[in-house]
Amino acid sequence: MEDREHLYTLLAQKDWEAIGKIIYKNKKARTQDPFLAQVTTFFEAEFFAFADPLPAAERAKQFEFTNLIIELGQHGFSHAFVDRFVDERLKLMQETNHSALLNYAQSYQNRPLAKQIIQSFLHKKPEMVAASLRENLTIRATDVVAGNAKTIRLFKSKQEEHFYEAVRRVFPTYHPYPNVALSCVLDYSAIKNQLTSNARTYFFQAIIDSVVFDVGSGYEPRYFIELDSSFHDTPQAQANDHLKDSIFRAANAKLIRIRPLNSSASSVEEFERLVREVMRQF
Numbered sequence: 001m002e003d004r005e006h007l008y009t010l011l012a013q014k015d016w017e018a019i020g021k022i023i024y025k026n027k028k029a030r031t032q033d034p035f036l037a038q039v040t041t042f043f044e045a046e047f048f049a050f051a052d053p054l055p056a057a058e059r060a061k062q063f064e065f066t067n068l069i070i071e072l073g074q075h076g077f078s079h080a081f082v083d084r085f086v087d088e089r090l091k092l093m094q095e096t097n098h099s100a101l102l103n104y105a106q107s108y109q110n111r112p113l114a115k116q117i118i119q120s121f122l123h124k125k126p127e128m129v130a131a132s133l134r135e136n137l138t139i140r141a142t143d144v145v146a147g148n149a150k151t152i153r154l155f156k157s158k159q160e161e162h163f164y165e166a167v168r169r170v171f172p173t174y175h176p177y178p179n180v181a182l183s184c185v186l187d188y189s190a191i192k193n194q195l196t197s198n199a200r201t202y203f204f205q206a207i208i209d210s211v212v213f214d215v216g217s218g219y220e221p222r223y224f225i226e227l228d229s230s231f232h233d234t235p236q237a238q239a240n241d242h243l244k245d246s247i248f249r250a251a252n253a254k255l256i257r258i259r260p261l262n263s264s265a266s267s268v269e270e271f272e273r274l275v276r277e278v279m280r281q282f
Contacts (some may be wrong), residue, residue: 007039014050017065019043044081048088056096063089087113154178159266160209163227163258166271167210170279174222180211182247185221191250199250202243208255223282224248225275228259256282 010018019039051062067089070082077085086108093101094117102121105114155161155178164178183204192200212223228241248255258278260266 004035007035011039011042014046016043016047016050016062020066020069040076044078048084051088056092059092060096060098063092083111086111090114090117159229160227162266162268163271164210165268166275167212167225169268169272170275171212171223175213175215175219176210177213178210179207182206182208182244185211185224186247186251186253191247194250195247196243199243199246202240203247206240206244206247221253223279224253224255226255226257228257254282 007019007022010022020043022036022039047062047066051059054062063085066085070077070085090101090105090108090111090113092098093104098104101117105117105121108114109118155164160178164176167176181204185208186203188203192203195203208224209227210225211221212225213219214222226244245255256278258274260270260274
């Protein structure tokens with residue numbers, strides 16, 4: 001039990017640092033001691049009224065210790081008080097151009113004002129946001145204008161999307177990636193002398209529908225899987241398929257081609273069944 005006369009004296013003196021220390025030290029006893037609960041309530045009611053008229057530098061001193069108590073956690077203050085305290089300290093740090101403003105805002109990203117401050121830094125000083133996240137990191141962004149971005153979807157059809165999802169289900173402990181460039185997973189310098197001139201040119205144009213990577217071995221590619229369809233029946237597509245096959249033979253890597261005989265069998269579940277059946281053979 002705290003000395004009540006001492007507490008009355010501190011309250012009369014509005015010694016918020018000393019009162020804050022007592023509140024923090026007795027944060028657990030507060031629920032059993034109505035007087036300590038009253039002291040906490042008084043602190044919350046009077047702190048801002050006392051601090052608001054002070055010059056910014058003096059106000060900052062008053063905020064400093066209370067902020068430390070709040071950051072240590074289990075302080076006994078109400079959520080409403082903490083939310084208001086964070087907002088008021090953010091305003092004060094803006095007013096005084098405090099060097100730690102961005103870091104403080106990032107610590108309380110749930111507060112609307114903190115979000116506004118972070119967005120302002122991202123817009124005006126993205127390099128400061130980068131530096132606050134990691135040393136020696138820089139951020140640059142291209143300029144954009146009003147209007148929609150000229151982007152395209154990763155998958156050109158629902159069939160491709162369903163096929164990728166099926167592969168992902170079959171290899172839950174690996175990382176399948178769709179539409180991977182050959183040059184990202186095959187060693188061109190090791191096989192170029194075995195390739196025709198057409199194959200060498202095609203090497204840097206071709207992609208693989210799905211590559212399954214083993215994360216545990218440093219993202220080493222384990223399986224290369226192609227989804228064949230009627231689009232592969234054109235003369236040009238067949239020529240490209242032959243070039244791709246020759247490249248994989250030169251790399252001594254197996255390219256698995258899957259083509260559903262039933263063109264309507266393109267659901268995720270059907271593709272999953274097909275992929276599992278094929279993989280049992282390897």
